[in-house]
Amino acid sequence: MSGVLAWRRRRFCRRSERAAVAVEFALVVPVLVMLLIGTITTGVSYSQALGVTNAVREGARFGATANAADASWTTDVISRVRATQFDDPGLSTSVCVEFWQNGSMTKESCPSGGPGLTAADKDRYELPPAPAGVCLVRVVAARNFTISAPPLFSGTARKLVRGSVARYERTDKVPSCA
Numbered sequence: 001m002s003g004v005l006a007w008r009r010r011r012f013c014r015r016s017e018r019a020a021v022a023v024e025f026a027l028v029v030p031v032l033v034m035l036l037i038g039t040i041t042t043g044v045s046y047s048q049a050l051g052v053t054n055a056v057r058e059g060a061r062f063g064a065t066a067n068a069a070d071a072s073w074t075t076d077v078i079s080r081v082r083a084t085q086f087d088d089p090g091l092s093t094s095v096c097v098e099f100w101q102n103g104s105m106t107k108e109s110c111p112s113g114g115p116g117l118t119a120a121d122k123d124r125y126e127l128p129p130a131p132a133g134v135c136l137v138r139v140v141a142a143r144n145f146t147i148s149a150p151p152l153f154s155g156t157a158r159k160l161v162r163g164s165v166a167r168y169e170r171t172d173k174v175p176s177c178a
Contacts, residue, residue, distance in 0.1 A: 136165055
């Protein structure tokens with residue numbers, strides 16, 4: 001008889017342990033899923049921010065070495081920014097290009113469309129103090145982005161603004177820039 005009771009006790013303990021494991025699993029899985037989704041959304045937003053940052057930096061570098069005397073200089077710089085931005089196939093990013101000569105803006109192009117850039121957005125990327133005769137190129141871009149996981153949550157649109165300033169290097173094309 002004692003052998004039968006011991007067997008039943010062991011079997012009962014296994015069942016109760018299985019139930020405890022199921023309860024623990026049910027409690028832990030939602031937390032793990034939230035952590036996973038949080039990690040994914042953070043990675044996607046960081047990737048989008050890097051895409052805009054790199055595109056703006058490349059546009060400023062291109063603008064600093066291109067011929068600013070050309071009539072198509074601003075459109076060429078905007079095209080370069082859009083070409084190097086890997087994650088915006090719909091071209092919904094607003095891009096502003098400015099050419100500063102001796103402390104005053106001489107060329108500017110801010111096409112309409114996208115989220116739009118305000119004066120405050122541009123002022124976030126202020127020009128560094130430059131000696132007389134130094135010309136600067138400022139490129140600022142803004143983009144709306146939304147991250148959502150439909151079964152769990154829907155994201156809200158956020159405005160991502162990035163900018164870059166570069167020293168103009170083509171003194172042969174614009175002689176007043178030393």
